[in-house]
Amino acid sequence: GQNIDQPTEMTATEGAIVQINCTYQTSGFNGLFWYQQHAGEAPTFLSYNVLDGLEEKGRFSSFLSRSKGYSYLLLKELQMKDSASYLCAAMDSNYQLIWGAGTKLIIKP
Amino acid sequence: GAVVSQHPSWVICKSGTSVKIECRSLDFQATTMFWYRQFPKQSLMLMATSNEGSKATYEQGVEKDKFLINHASLTLSTLTVTSAHPEDSSFYICSARGERAPYEQYFGPGTRLTVT
Numbered sequence: 001g002q003n004i005d006q007p008t009e010m011t012a013t014e015g016a017i018v019q020i021n022c023t024y025q026t027s028g029f030n031g032l033f034w035y036q037q038h039a040g041e042a043p044t045f046l047s048y049n050v051l052d053g054l055e056e057k058g059r060f061s062s063f064l065s066r067s068k069g070y071s072y073l074l075l076k077e078l079q080m081k082d083s084a085s086y087l088c089a090a091m092d093s094n095y096q097l098i099w100g101a102g103t104k105l106i107i108k109p
Numbered sequence: 110g111a112v113v114s115q116h117p118s119w120v121i122c123k124s125g126t127s128v129k130i131e132c133r134s135l136d137f138q139a140t141t142m143f144w145y146r147q148f149p150k151q152s153l154m155l156m157a158t159s160n161e162g163s164k165a166t167y168e169q170g171v172e173k174d175k176f177l178i179n180h181a182s183l184t185l186s187t188l189t190v191t192s193a194h195p196e197d198s199s200f201y202i203c204s205a206r207g208e209r210a211p212y213e214q215y216f217g218p219g220t221r222l223t224v225t
Contacts, residue, residue, distance in 0.1 A: 040200075045214075087153070096155075097155075
């Protein structure tokens with residue numbers, strides 16, 4: 001079956017670094033997405049990885065290992081506004097997104 | 110980036126009535142649109158996938174006669190919740206995908222439905 005696993009909740013301190021992990025199993029693979037979702041709002045796109053390695057975009061970086069079925073989202077210099085849920089989604093061979101349950105990130109001052 | 114709008118952003122209706130939610134791609138042609146439902150503190154649940162001009166494909170457990178989806182044009186899809194009940198109260202989100210980038214989905218802002 002198809003499955004995405006990510007931690008339910010994480011807590012970090014303002015200014016620190018946090019890594020949110022995601023493992024996936026899909027029928028075929030067309031890339032791994034990370035979305036940010038604030039409470040009561042729709043998800044917003046953060047990153048897309050289809051090749052192995054690290055993609056850096058400002059304070060956010062995303063890593064992919066296809067052989068391990070593993071990805072992580074790295075957030076640096078955490079700000080209070082980064083408090084949100086982070087959704088990992090893998091795209092299968094039909095270009096359909098398989099969603100994780102999301103990781104709620106709590107930032108403390 | 111591509112913009113997707115939804116209307117209304119929130120709606121309150123009485124049990125037994127029907128509600129229509131519109132999803133529009135504003136600056137690109139959406140060959141495929143997706144409808145999601147999200148309950149509080151839960152992840153997105155895909156309800157159905159619709160391709161322009163053809164019938165929607167519903168996920169297992171989603172009643173197609175209750176959640177009517179029409180993708181009449183390349184810029185508009187509608188979801189009608191028929192005979193709504195309080196358990197249908199949820200956050201409904203659409204997303205759209207164009208031919209240019211089949212691996213990108215652009216999300217609408219969502220519609221909060223409350224059935225009393």
